[in-house]
Amino acid sequence: MIEVYGDPASYIVVAQTLLRIFEGLVICMIIGMVLGLLMGLERNVEAFFDSWIMVLLTFPAICWAFLSVLWFGFSDIGPILTVVLIVFPFVTMNIWEGTKAVEKELVDMATVYKADRFLMIRKVYIPMLMPFVFSALRIALSLSWKIILVGEAFAVGSGVGQKLIYWFEDTRVDMMLAWGVSFMIFMVVIDLVVFRSWERRTFAWRHQIAN
Amino acid sequence: MDGSEFVVLDSISLNVDEGNFASIVGPSGCGKSTLLNIIAGIETHESHEGGSIQVFPKSGAESTPRIGYVFQNARLLNWLTVEGNIQFVLEAQKIPRDTWDGQVAKYLEMVGLEGQEKNYPLNLSGGMQQRVAIARALAIEPDVLLMDEPFSHLDEITARKMRFDLMEILMRAKPTILFVTHDLGEAVFLSDQIYMMSTKPARIFKEISIDIPRPRQPEDPVIFDLEKDLVREFFRVLEAQE
Amino acid sequence: MSTRVRGIGLRIGSIFVMLGIWWVTAIWMNDVEILPGPVLIGKTIATNLVTLGPEGQTAYFHIGITLGRTFIAFAAAMLAGIGIGLAMGLRKVFEHSLMALIPLMLTMPTILMVFLAVLWFGFNEVGSLVAVVGVVTPFVAVNMFEGAKAMDKSLLDMAKTFKAPRRMLIQKVYLPMLLPYIFSAFRFGFGITWKIVALAETFGIKYGIGYMFFFWFEQFIMEQVLAWIIMFVVLMLILEHGVFARLESKAFAWRPSHSL
Numbered sequence: 001m002i003e004v005y006g007d008p009a010s011y012i013v014v015a016q017t018l019l020r021i022f023e024g025l026v027i028c029m030i031i032g033m034v035l036g037l038l039m040g041l042e043r044n045v046e047a048f049f050d051s052w053i054m055v056l057l058t059f060p061a062i063c064w065a066f067l068s069v070l071w072f073g074f075s076d077i078g079p080i081l082t083v084v085l086i087v088f089p090f091v092t093m094n095i096w097e098g099t100k101a102v103e104k105e106l107v108d109m110a111t112v113y114k115a116d117r118f119l120m121i122r123k124v125y126i127p128m129l130m131p132f133v134f135s136a137l138r139i140a141l142s143l144s145w146k147i148i149l150v151g152e153a154f155a156v157g158s159g160v161g162q163k164l165i166y167w168f169e170d171t172r173v174d175m176m177l178a179w180g181v182s183f184m185i186f187m188v189v190i191d192l193v194v195f196r197s198w199e200r201r202t203f204a205w206r207h208q209i210a211n
Numbered sequence: 212m213d214g215s216e217f218v219v220l221d222s223i224s225l226n227v228d229e230g231n232f233a234s235i236v237g238p239s240g241c242g243k244s245t246l247l248n249i250i251a252g253i254e255t256h257e258s259h260e261g262g263s264i265q266v267f268p269k270s271g272a273e274s275t276p277r278i279g280y281v282f283q284n285a286r287l288l289n290w291l292t293v294e295g296n297i298q299f300v301l302e303a304q305k306i307p308r309d310t311w312d313g314q315v316a317k318y319l320e321m322v323g324l325e326g327q328e329k330n331y332p333l334n335l336s337g338g339m340q341q342r343v344a345i346a347r348a349l350a351i352e353p354d355v356l357l358m359d360e361p362f363s364h365l366d367e368i369t370a371r372k373m374r375f376d377l378m379e380i381l382m383r384a385k386p387t388i389l390f391v392t393h394d395l396g397e398a399v400f401l402s403d404q405i406y407m408m409s410t411k412p413a414r415i416f417k418e419i420s421i422d423i424p425r426p427r428q429p430e431d432p433v434i435f436d437l438e439k440d441l442v443r444e445f446f447r448v449l450e451a452q453e
Numbered sequence: 454m455s456t457r458v459r460g461i462g463l464r465i466g467s468i469f470v471m472l473g474i475w476w477v478t479a480i481w482m483n484d485v486e487i488l489p490g491p492v493l494i495g496k497t498i499a500t501n502l503v504t505l506g507p508e509g510q511t512a513y514f515h516i517g518i519t520l521g522r523t524f525i526a527f528a529a530a531m532l533a534g535i536g537i538g539l540a541m542g543l544r545k546v547f548e549h550s551l552m553a554l555i556p557l558m559l560t561m562p563t564i565l566m567v568f569l570a571v572l573w574f575g576f577n578e579v580g581s582l583v584a585v586v587g588v589v590t591p592f593v594a595v596n597m598f599e600g601a602k603a604m605d606k607s608l609l610d611m612a613k614t615f616k617a618p619r620r621m622l623i624q625k626v627y628l629p630m631l632l633p634y635i636f637s638a639f640r641f642g643f644g645i646t647w648k649i650v651a652l653a654e655t656f657g658i659k660y661g662i663g664y665m666f667f668f669w670f671e672q673f674i675m676e677q678v679l680a681w682i683i684m685f686v687v688l689m690l691i692l693e694h695g696v697f698a699r700l701e702s703k704a705f706a707w708r709p710s711h712s713l
């Protein structure tokens with residue numbers, strides 16, 4: 001393992017992977033939140049798209065990896081596309097459930113006071129959805145970093161995933177584990193550090209208990 | 212109510228004068244909350260014999276009436292401050308922004324919560340949350356203030372204080388109020404008129420005017436006597452139905 | 454028109470829209486190597502099902518192999534998972550000793566698990582079995598652990614005051630309480646297993662749907678790659694939504710139906 005991290009070139013590899021994860025996540029979250037919100041608010045949209053979501057959920061990562069190679073060759077698009085197509089349905093479902101679970105009582109109250117759609121979405125739906133967005137993001141991250149490895153292994157020539165398959169084909173379990181386990185630990189640390197503190201700050205209004 | 216014909220409310224006719232406090236009293240399930248929700252526009256009504264709801268707003272013209280509503284639960288947006296909650300309805304009603312600070316301060320003071328602007332709802336007791344809800348409803352200066360058993364979820368002591376404070380608010384702000392409750396004593400203490408409602412089908416079977424001058428004292432024997440009479444009236448009607 | 458009818462109509466409509474978009478894009482791109490149209494894929498699938506494929510096996514052969522591996526591996530993972538999960542829920546000893554291991558196994562990326570399993574146990578059935586067990590068992594175990602912890606103590610006490618014998622307790626009280634957890638582990642676990650088997654087959658384990666993915670991918674023959682992907686997805690959908698959903702509703706017939 002020291003062998004790996006002593007070499008500065010390794011950090012570039014990790015950075016590449018992280019960048020792809022980030023790009024994939026951003027796209028996932030945007031598509032997922034918009035679609036999830038629409039599906040939760042409008043019955044018709046829900047009925048239309050839920051079969052698409054169901055179908056997308058059955059696709060194995062490897063299929064997208066292969067398809068993106070056939071379509072785009074070995075490029076960054078491969079792993080990112082794979083991540084987006086597999087993870088955004090999860091985000092969508094999360095937000096969709098959240099939107100539907102929105103407390104009718106508060107929506108009714110806002111309706112009585114004649115809040116227009118825009119105000120409702122801004123001040124009622126979105127704050128109520130924040131916990132769901134949060135958990136969706138967390139799930140998305142935990143899925144994404146694993147999927148990106150599949151994408152990198154088969155559809156692009158760089159990144160941690162590519163290192164894994166390289167050492168796999170060389171049957172060097174030690175090197176494979178060095179890359180794999182260290183990356184795992186790294187991602188777990190990010191999850192703990194980023195999410196815990198972020199959660200505490202955003203949801204400050206919750207932690208106050210009524211006198 | 213889908214498909215089958217299920218008459219919940221049958222020819223209800225109410226007339227509330229401006230500045231008056233009218234109560235609708237009846238047993239649970241008689242549809243009084245439903246009536247309020249229909250007026251507020253969160254439930255729809257299928258008028259078979261042509262029912263209509265006409266509210267003549269203070270503005271005189273036939274514009275849509277401004278309605279304030281205080282629910283059984285405060286229904287505050289917990290992620291907004293007290294002032295944020297009031298500003299929310301001011302924005303919803305498209306009231307000009309420059310008046311907001313004044314309105315917030317004025318009505319918070321009226322409900323006894325001056326200084327609480329920046330506090331969050333979850334830091335407040337049940338009674339205080341309900342006061343915010345009342346301030347919120349008053350802040351838009353509604354043509355009609357609807358109240359659906361607003362004190363029924365509070366403990367008795369808090370509820371008594373709230374009723375007394377509501378009476379004082381009435382004398383200052385003079386809103387037109389339509390108040391729903393199952394508590395006759397509460398109705399007698401607060402109202403100028405009481406509409407008594409029965410179930411199956413829901414209809415108003417009696418209207419009573421309460422002429423006791425304000426400020427009223429909760430221990431006033433006149434109020435007790437009136438309450439006793441009304442209770443007797445209710446039992447009479449309910450028994451006659453069986 | 455009633456909401457239900459509209460819902461079904463929209464769903465069917467959306468499938469047609471999907472196919473429509475595919476068809477139009479395929480014609481517009483006019484390049485079979487990039488995007489063959491649905492008609493061509495349909496024909497390819499039909500041909501695959503009827504004729505012998507490369508190396509002289511039928512499509513059913515491959516499908517059968519993948520299914521076989523999936524069911525066996527899944528059964529093993531489920532049994533192990535349920536066993537471990539319940540053990541952890543019922544005896545503190547197990548909970549403490551295994552609690553540290555499980556998050557580790559859950560965080561491990563599938564691809565790494567598959568690589569390890571295959572390198573250590575060989576490019577064969579054992580390898581793929583181990584890979585599946587490694588990924589799915591911890592997941593099922595956690596599910597069952599939660600289920601065991603969540604067992605409604607008041608119901609158990611009630612049964613005990615009526616002096617219900619142990620076997621009755623297990624059958625009529627424990628099992629039904631655990632059933633929802635078993636089912637959710639089942640649903641999710643099966644989906645994952647299916648994908649892991651396909652992944653394992655893709656690089657090196659002989660025969661099966663995954664093997665076919667890779668075979669045609671290497672030859673850059675898009676129609677076949679897409680054809681096999683579609684077959685895979687359709688099969689999975691039928692299993693998950695047709696078979697399992699049906700089983701689930703029977704098992705939970707006592708619950709009031711949630712109108713949507």
